[in-house]
Amino acid sequence: MVILTMDKTFILDGKTIPFEEGETIMEAASAAGVYIPHLCHHPEFKPHGSCKLCTVSIGGRLGASCTNKAAAGMVVESETEALNADRRALTQMLFVEGNHICPSCEKSGNCQLQAVAYHLDMLTPHFTHFYPARDIDASHPDVLLERNRCILCELCVRASRDVDGKNVFGIGGRGIKSRLIVNSASGRLADTNLSVTDRAVEVCPTGAILRKRHGFTVPIGRRLYDHHDIAEVPVAGMKEPRSS
Amino acid sequence: MFNLETAAHAANLRRVVIEPVSRVEGHGKVTILLDAHNKVHQVRLHIVEFRGFEKFIQGRPYWEVPVMVQRLCGICPVSHHLAASKALDLIVGAKQLTPTAEKMRRLMHLGQILQSHALHFFHLASPDLLFGFDADVATRNIVGVAAVEPEVARKGVLLRKYGQEIIRHTAGKRVHGTGSVPGGVNKNLSRAERVELLGDIDTIIAWSQEAVDIIKNLFIDHAALYKAFGRFDSNLLGLVRADGALDLYHGGLRATDGQGGTIFDHADYQNYYEYIHEEVKPWSYMKFPFIVEKGTEAGWYRVGPLARVAQCDFIPTELAEAERVAFKAFDGGAALSAPLGYHWARMIEMLHAAEGIKELLLDNDLSGGDLVVRGERHLRGVGVIEAPRGTLIHHYRVNEDDQIVSANLIVSTTNNNQAMNEAVRQVAMQYLDGRALTEGLLNHIEVAIRAFDPCLSCATHALGKMPLEAELIDADGSVIDRLCRDTV
Numbered sequence: 001m002v003i004l005t006m007d008k009t010f011i012l013d014g015k016t017i018p019f020e021e022g023e024t025i026m027e028a029a030s031a032a033g034v035y036i037p038h039l040c041h042h043p044e045f046k047p048h049g050s051c052k053l054c055t056v057s058i059g060g061r062l063g064a065s066c067t068n069k070a071a072a073g074m075v076v077e078s079e080t081e082a083l084n085a086d087r088r089a090l091t092q093m094l095f096v097e098g099n100h101i102c103p104s105c106e107k108s109g110n111c112q113l114q115a116v117a118y119h120l121d122m123l124t125p126h127f128t129h130f131y132p133a134r135d136i137d138a139s140h141p142d143v144l145l146e147r148n149r150c151i152l153c154e155l156c157v158r159a160s161r162d163v164d165g166k167n168v169f170g171i172g173g174r175g176i177k178s179r180l181i182v183n184s185a186s187g188r189l190a191d192t193n194l195s196v197t198d199r200a201v202e203v204c205p206t207g208a209i210l211r212k213r214h215g216f217t218v219p220i221g222r223r224l225y226d227h228h229d230i231a232e233v234p235v236a237g238m239k240e241p242r243s244s
Numbered sequence: 245m246f247n248l249e250t251a252a253h254a255a256n257l258r259r260v261v262i263e264p265v266s267r268v269e270g271h272g273k274v275t276i277l278l279d280a281h282n283k284v285h286q287v288r289l290h291i292v293e294f295r296g297f298e299k300f301i302q303g304r305p306y307w308e309v310p311v312m313v314q315r316l317c318g319i320c321p322v323s324h325h326l327a328a329s330k331a332l333d334l335i336v337g338a339k340q341l342t343p344t345a346e347k348m349r350r351l352m353h354l355g356q357i358l359q360s361h362a363l364h365f366f367h368l369a370s371p372d373l374l375f376g377f378d379a380d381v382a383t384r385n386i387v388g389v390a391a392v393e394p395e396v397a398r399k400g401v402l403l404r405k406y407g408q409e410i411i412r413h414t415a416g417k418r419v420h421g422t423g424s425v426p427g428g429v430n431k432n433l434s435r436a437e438r439v440e441l442l443g444d445i446d447t448i449i450a451w452s453q454e455a456v457d458i459i460k461n462l463f464i465d466h467a468a469l470y471k472a473f474g475r476f477d478s479n480l481l482g483l484v485r486a487d488g489a490l491d492l493y494h495g496g497l498r499a500t501d502g503q504g505g506t507i508f509d510h511a512d513y514q515n516y517y518e519y520i521h522e523e524v525k526p527w528s529y530m531k532f533p534f535i536v537e538k539g540t541e542a543g544w545y546r547v548g549p550l551a552r553v554a555q556c557d558f559i560p561t562e563l564a565e566a567e568r569v570a571f572k573a574f575d576g577g578a579a580l581s582a583p584l585g586y587h588w589a590r591m592i593e594m595l596h597a598a599e600g601i602k603e604l605l606l607d608n609d610l611s612g613g614d615l616v617v618r619g620e621r622h623l624r625g626v627g628v629i630e631a632p633r634g635t636l637i638h639h640y641r642v643n644e645d646d647q648i649v650s651a652n653l654i655v656s657t658t659n660n661n662q663a664m665n666e667a668v669r670q671v672a673m674q675y676l677d678g679r680a681l682t683e684g685l686l687n688h689i690e691v692a693i694r695a696f697d698p699c700l701s702c703a704t705h706a707l708g709k710m711p712l713e714a715e716l717i718d719a720d721g722s723v724i725d726r727l728c729r730d731t732v
Contacts, residue, residue, distance in 0.1 A: 103420065104312035136303060138645035144305055212646055213336075215307040217616075219423065219431035220416025 010074035012056075019070035026054055026066040029078075035231035036078050037087050037116055039094075039205055040153035041066040045162060048154055051094075053087050053116065088120045096127045097176075099134065099148035100206070106215030107207030109223030113151060115230035134179070139190035142212050143201055150180045150208040160200035168194045180208070246541075246662070248669040251277045251286035260681060265289075265690055267368040267385075269319050270700025274668060274689055282679055287672045289665050289693065291530040291700050298651045306332055306642045311422055313638070313653070317699055319363065321420050322356035322411060323631030323656075326493070327638040330627030332426035334514075335642055337619025344612035345428035348414055350493050351604045352423060353629070354597040355410025357492060358448070360632035361549075361594040362407060364697045365455060366400025369587055373462055377691050378684025396458070399451045403594070406448050410601060413437050428616035438605045445602045449563070452595040456567050459588045463579060470585075471578040474667040474674070474692040477502030478581070479535060479545035480555050481520075481659065483630050486510065488557030490568075490596065492630040498555055499535055499545065502581065507535060513628040516637055522654065530661050530700075533654055544662035547634030548696060549589035554580045561603070564596035583667045583695040590632075590697070631656045633697050657698040667692040 009018050012029055019028035024047060029036050040051040049067040056065045057077040065078070077083070094100075094113060102108045137145035152171060160168040168189075172181035184191035194200065201209055220226065224233055251257055254277055263273035270291075277286035297313055304312065310328040314321035326349055333341065341349070371384040374393060383391070390397035408418040413433060415421025423429050463470045479502065483495035496510035497519060511519055522531040523540050534543030545551070554572070559565040571579055571588055579585035604610060627638045634656035641649045657664075671692040675685055 103315060104308055106308060106311075136305075136647070138305065138647050144646075210305075212305065213307055215305065216311055216422045216425050217430050220421060 007072045009072065010070050010076060012076045013079050017070070017076075023070050024066055025056060025058070025068050025070050025074075025076055028070045029065065034078075036065050037119060037230075038066060039112055039116060039151060040155065042155055042158075042203060044199075044203075045155065045158040048158070051090070051151070051153060053090055055083065055086065057083065084120060087116075088122050089126070091117050091120055091122050092124075092126045094151050095122075095125050096129045097132070098150065099131060101148075105149070105207045106210065107149070109220065109226050110218070111207060111225075112205035112230065113149075115225040115233075118225070119230050137182070137189045138212075139188040140192075140194060140212075141190070142196035143189060143194060144210045144212050145180070145182070145189050146208050146210060147180055148208075149206045151206055152178055152180065153205060155203045155205065156180070156200040156209055159203045160194075160198065163199040164195075166193055166198065166200075168192045168198070168200060246665070246669075248284065248287050248672070249665070254286065257285055260686070262686055262689060265693055265700075267371075267690070267694055268698050268700060269317070270698070272693075272698070272700040274693070276672060276676065276689075278676075278681075282677070282681070284672045284677045287665070287669045287689075288527060289661075289668055291528055298653055301648050301651055304648050305646050306335060306640065306648055307426055307646075309640065309648060309651075310424055310426070311420075314420055316653075316655075318419055319699060320356055320360045320632050322352055322415065323629055323636050324638070324653075325415070325421070325424050326353055327627040327629045327631070327636045328640070329424040329426060330494075330629060331625035331638045331640050332627070334625035334627075335622050335640065336426045337621055338427035338617045339619060340617070341428055342612065342614040342617060343609040344432050345615055345617075347604055347607060347609050348429045348432060349424055351433070351601065351610065352411060352414035353493050354600045354604070355407045355414065357407070357597040357632055358452075358594055358601065359404045359407025359411065360697075361590050361597070362400055362403035362455075364632075365459075365587060365591060365594070366397065366403070368697070369694055370396065370400070372687070372691050372694065373459070373587065377688050378682070381683055381687075384687075399454070403448060403451055403455075406444060407597075410441065413441065425616065427618050430615065432612055432615065433605075433610040435611055438610060442602070442605050445598065445605065449595070449598040449602065452591070452598040453563060456588075456591040456595050459591050460567075460570065463574060463584075463588060467575060467578075471575060471582050472674070473688075474583040474671040474695075475581055476583075476663075476666050476670050478663055478666070479507060479538065479543065480551035481535070481545045481547050482552040482555050482635055483513075483628060484510070484556050485560075490552055490556040490559045490564075490593075492552075492593070492597075494629070497628070497635075500555055507537060513637070514626045516626060516628065516639070516654075520637075520654070522658075528661070531654075531658055532661050533659050534662075544666075545659065546663045547656055547659040548586060549593050549632075549634075550580070550586045551634065552630060553589040553592055559592070559596050561596050561599035563599055564592050567592045567595060583692050586695045586697070633657055633699055634659050655699070657696070657700060660696050660698065664693055664696050664698060667695070 009016050017028050017032045026036055026041055036054045038054040040048045047066040049064040054065040055062050059075055102114055134147040156169045160166050168183050170181050171178055173179050182189050182192050196211055257277040257279055260276040261273055265272045272291050275288050278284055297316055301309055310325050313328050314325040316324050367386045370389050375384050412418045415423035479499060481499045484498045485491035485495045497513050498509045499507040501507055508519055519536055520533050521536050522533045524531055534540050553568055559568045579588055624641045629636050636656050637654040639652040643649050668689050671688050675688045
């Protein structure tokens, strides 16, 4: 058991949050059962800090809670009107930048992007849709790559590299032309060494990487976010909340 | 070319447009060309919406299709959900569903028949039937019905609500659920859910019987009008069970001519294209299907409640069967070719749906746990179902990577395209020809269309096949120049 001393705490939205040496604000908040919206963060993988949804105010300075270390006496604000407005705008930009058609998406109800949007009270896309022309790669016998739904969080890149040891996925291109690419000469998923049991297949927060032929097998009402806000649903791999 | 489809010399004629056609699903218009003496020269029902489902599902994974294509419609999405699922059952090699899966789907479908038929009869059609076709337009609507006949309106609303509840329990949502998947379903019905739904079913059956009585009595009390209004003979098409019974979920194709003679029977719908072809006309986004054996001029047909009740050998539920017998016997079969006979047949089907729902809810198979079967993969499948508005055909081909390669949807209202045009032409000649037009007279045209309960938004699928034809005509009607692009 880890013994927490009072000097290893910080203040998050008025609450005292204990932390362990080396923990990020996100990790400490999660361990204390406090939700900070995020999409590219996953407790199993090295922080990425790219989606910026978890941005908090640290002593008046903005920073990603998934990459900033917790420090004693720190005063952090997360649930403010201004920060949530920024998060909502970021989420809206993610929606319009891709092609996220929730009504026919098999990830609906289990999708973190959709759940975060609900959590942030995102009622419209607000921005003009880009409707980008993106490919589907259905070449793999067991895995579908649906690039229309990719938000470039790189969780699959990290999972394939760090857990599966395969480096199947990467991000190619620059700026608005950035896209998920796969590690094969042909550019086809079928020609990589990806296996349907790889961690990279399971970790996608949206419907971009899917196990084939499993869509819609979970009925409405039994999906992850049907009855619970994403803030109430623990992420697999997240540390158990500490008792303080 | 059909009578009144195209005027010989359109240039000098007056054009009357009914747009939008109201109290139907979707958006359409009717154009009528009249001469200086109000003689009718041309009548067309146009579908002015444009959809593109057959195109934009290309490339999508096949298991997404039952959920995606149901977005064609917000009234009977279950039909598309199930027709697509039936086609994909064959693609995943599920030749025979488990009893739980088939009965869950049948229950979902009957729930939809109930809610859709109730919606049409009470919300859309009853203002015409109860108040008269040329009644004051200010009261000729569901609000007017609620004011004058509050019990009728209330029962209509609650009948629809019950059907929607059946759908919610079987599909997960009242509209656009996900209950049916290739090879089966994703949920069963718990005993508690069945008990909950059984609580109201006897009332629903009784109210459905009352609805049949309303339309039956209208036929009896106004026989001359109801028999003759827009009347025409046509071929009929629909599914029947192997023993000839009415079966709205599955069966073989039966087509009969206007005199009851068989054109084909128990035809395997996997080969539907051997029996039915589609014609495209330059003035409509809706295709014109016809029975191949009879050709484009004589091969058009009616589908839907009237065709089904007229063609089946019997209805396998007691109360509805008694009503079918009365319907067919009415005035020597006069209701069978009357467009308004659709309302009567529709209510008989609603009664059948209510009875069928009770039968299914009492069946323990609904609570079984075996939901999905799979078998040898195939690359092609056709699913056909009797949707509330008629025979609905979904045809898909997939590739080895599980993507949809091509799709063809022949939607119920499309099947009725020529028949609806025929009905409005008959009514135009009966009521409009040579007379000064009034709103009430023009509503007669809409009454004829409404009888078919068309879903115009579902029915526009001419993507990529539209012919273009342009004619330059002088004031005397002589063609000066003509350009034509044929269909693909």
